[in-house]
Amino acid sequence: MTGSFHRLAEKDRPTVEFFIDGRAATGLEGDTLLVAILNQAEALRHSEFGDGPRAGFCLMGACQDCWVRLENGTSARACTTPVDAGMRVLTKASGAQWLTNGS
Numbered sequence: 001m002t003g004s005f006h007r008l009a010e011k012d013r014p015t016v017e018f019f020i021d022g023r024a025a026t027g028l029e030g031d032t033l034l035v036a037i038l039n040q041a042e043a044l045r046h047s048e049f050g051d052g053p054r055a056g057f058c059l060m061g062a063c064q065d066c067w068v069r070l071e072n073g074t075s076a077r078a079c080t081t082p083v084d085a086g087m088r089v090l091t092k093a094s095g096a097q098w099l100t101n102g103s
């Protein structure tokens with residue numbers, strides 16, 4: 001998996017295992033979910049409104065562009081949520097359809 005972010009420093013923190021669209025992924029302890037995802041993926045999620053891949057905008061909790069769906073049915077604002085071991089993130093349209101199907 002190629003990421004949009006490239007980690008330059010603090011590479012020696014303990015790893016955190018999580019999942020992106022069912023695939024095993026690794027972040028570092030203290031990463032936000034946004035950083036952990038974008039270190040391994042080109043996009044944070046795909047827009048539920050069909051306007052393409054999203055990667056967040058403000059990175060400080062203000063714009064709401066970084067909400068991601070989790071497999072357990074909840075969602076998280078990726079730029080302010082620390083990545084946790086075992087988190088299961090959905091970035092594909094199938095996960096976003098959950099939003100638009102009225103479920």
Ligand code: FES
Pocket residue numbers: 055056057058059060061062063064065066067077078079080
């Ligand atoms: S990137 Fe703006 S709220 Fe997360």
